[in-house]
Amino acid sequence: MQIRDALIMGREYLNLHNIQSAHLDAQVLLSKVTGLDRTGLLLQGEVVLTAEQQQAYRSLLDRRAWGEPVAYLTGSKEFMGLDFLVTPAVLIPRPDTELLVETALEHLKKADRSNPLAVDVGTGSGAIAISLAHLVPELQAWAIDLSAEALEIAKQNARLHRVEDRIHFMQGNLLKPLPLELKGKISVITANLPYIPSGDIPGLMTDVKDFEPHLALDGGLDGLDLYRLLLPDAYNFLQPGGLLLMEIGPGQGEPARNILPSHLWHSQIKLDLAHRERLVVACRGGLSQEAGNRILNVEVVEQKL
Ligand SMILES: C[S@@+](CC[C@H](N)C(=O)[O-])C[C@H]1O[C@@H](n2cnc3c(N)ncnc32)[C@H](O)[C@@H]1O
Known part of the structure; x- marks a missing residue:
């Protein structure tokens, strides 16, 4: 033929x-x-x-x-212009998540520090942490996942892109594995944790529902369970003015902002290229209102202070 x-x-x-x-x-x-x-x-x-x-x-x-996704068949997926190894142990990185990386980059550049520190929680293939380390040569990052299998793939990807000496991979729940001496020192925490409401899982496309890891998808009743659990530690590890970036799905913007105590966080919603809610940018308080607003100098849908 x-x-x-x-x-x-x-x-x-x-x-x-x-x-x-x-x-x-x-x-x-x-x-x-x-x-x-x-x-x-x-x-x-x-x-x-x-x-x-x-x-x-x-x-x-x-x-x-x-229904097996093409990326699992070929074993790779492009994200932020880099090729990442993917297996069924990791979620296939989505183009929508590039908004989160770009927002983190903007903040890291503005922050103008010599040794910025970042944490990527729920790292999966490592796509977010590795892209950031690739684009910010002075960055030190910690990348955490519950899944040991996912971390193995993430480490391979870090070696592939030669950033393995600047990313500390850790297995565990949310931010629990982080060394306590990092408290108050982190510039950015990136979190693309599972955010699909449990009730929506049966209606997902076969590609996703039957092939991608369940641990990467289910976010509980309203999809925000893991973000709720993440917030107290995220607050403690971020420096004042540091950002917590939480990827969300359409319709989750306001509910996600509502879980952020307004006396501790400044927050806003960012839209993706298709104008759907995709990201909650939460700036850790401890700053003047004016300084918080300056840090959140990105497309504002509605501001809650
Ligand atoms: C939606 S995937 C995102 C993967 C990757 N960050 C990306 O953007 O392509 C969520 C990841 O969170 C991990 N995860 C789920 N619950 C977790 C928890 N409690 N603590 C740490 N990681 C968790 C899953 O194993 C999965 O790798």
Whole structure:
């Protein structure tokens, strides 16, 4: 079978199984099998696949048809322009989470410190902590996850991007593993913790519900259980004016701001590119109201002080 025919066959097969991105997925899977990029596939459409390549492609198409995400089939996902290894032990990093990284970066640059410290809680593949360490060469970070399997992948990713000497990986619950001497010293805590309300899990797409780790998804009744538990320690570890960035889903902005005691935190909601609520930016108090407002100098939907 020629590459051109294999692409058509793959697209039609995935279409039959109601895979929305059938055309792109067929290309990505055939790239994985042949080692050619997508342009290469188009330029070399007449090349004939070997029997082994055809078999490998067929097997990947079958797995995709059953809903297995493309990133688990290829073993990698791009995030912030970097390639991350992914396995079913970790959530596949989403483009929506780049807003959280960009907001953290903005703050770290503004903070103008020689040795900024950051914590990434619920690190999964390490995508957030590793992107930040890659982009801020003087950053020291602590990356925490409950899952030992996820931390193994995160460590591999840190080595891949040569930041393993600046990230301390720790297994445990929320911020409990952090050394106490870091209290009051952290500039930014990034948290993309599970925030899907338990009742919404059965309605998720097969790709997510049946293949991504349950531990990465379920945020309890309203999705905010882990953020509630995180807040007291987050307050203690942040320096005054430090930021806690909590990724959220649409409709969770106000409920998430309401769990932040207003005498301790300044907060605001940021929207993603599709104008959906995606991030709560919480600035630790202990500053004047004016200074808090200055730090939250990002797109404001509504300000609560
Ligand atoms: C939504 S995933 C986010 C992964 C990664 N930060 C990202 O943005 O792609 C949430 C992660 O939180 C971890 N997690 C869940 N409960 C936790 C807890 N109580 N303490 C630490 N990590 C937790 C999960 O294992 C999972 O890796």
